[in-house]
Amino acid sequence: MTTTEIASFILLLTGAVFFFAGTVGLLRFPDVYTRLHALAKADNLGLGFIMLGLLLQAPSPATALKLVLIWLLALAASATVGFLIARRARQNGIVPWQSGDRR
Amino acid sequence: MNTLLPILAVFLLGNLLVALLRVARGPTPADRLLAALLFGTTGVAILLLLAFATASAALLDAALVFALLAAISGAAFAQRAWREEQAEAAHDDD
Numbered sequence: 001m002t003t004t005e006i007a008s009f010i011l012l013l014t015g016a017v018f019f020f021a022g023t024v025g026l027l028r029f030p031d032v033y034t035r036l037h038a039l040a041k042a043d044n045l046g047l048g049f050i051m052l053g054l055l056l057q058a059p060s061p062a063t064a065l066k067l068v069l070i071w072l073l074a075l076a077a078s079a080t081v082g083f084l085i086a087r088r089a090r091q092n093g094i095v096p097w098q099s100g101d102r103r
Numbered sequence: 104m105n106t107l108l109p110i111l112a113v114f115l116l117g118n119l120l121v122a123l124l125r126v127a128r129g130p131t132p133a134d135r136l137l138a139a140l141l142f143g144t145t146g147v148a149i150l151l152l153l154a155f156a157t158a159s160a161a162l163l164d165a166a167l168v169f170a171l172l173a174a175i176s177g178a179a180f181a182q183r184a185w186r187e188e189q190a191e192a193a194h195d196d197d
Contacts, residue, residue, distance in 0.1 A: 001104070015111075015148070019145065023121055027124070039122075039144075046144070050148050054152070057155060069167070073170045077171070077174030078140050078143050078144060080177075081173070081181065084182065085136045086133075089133040
């Protein structure tokens with residue numbers, strides 16, 4: 001196991017951990033805004049780590065650049081979609097959850 | 104190393120399925136729109152892992168298109184899905 005393999009192994013595992021955190025956050029959070037919060041951030045970070053892990057194994061620089069491009073596109077995608085969903089929820093009168101509200 | 108990639112892909116798939124439970128159960132339509140976000144990140148991650156597991160570059164392009172489609176469908180759903188909701192002006196309580 002060369003050092004790059006160990007490094008990509010660790011990066012891939014941290015990516016998986018962040019994906020798991022995003023899913024747990026999605027299931028546990030009480031409100032659509034907090035779920036959006038968990039989902040957009042944790043999953044994108046997980047995707048970033050998985051992309052870094054795969055970057056080390058990329059056979060050619062072209063593939064590596066394509067990986068970075070995919071990550072940036074995914075970031076832009078989830079940023080816009082997350083914003084649109086939150087605004088739409090806000091327009092439709094979904095009140096953000098306060099600490100005192102019921103679950 | 105190449106045994107880790109399919110295992111991670113299957114783990115992410117399990118992640119996706121569990122998260123879809125919340126999307127299916129979500130009280131408000133906004134929760135159902137989260138599916139677009141989910142596929143935008145988890146779907147792309149699965150495709151990337153499989154691309155490197157099977158060493159096929161075509162899957163990278165599939166992941167690229169997938170990320171773009173997730174963005175477009177999410178935006179379209181968010182803009183269009185709630186036209187009738189506003190008509191009823193129902194107050195969504197969680």
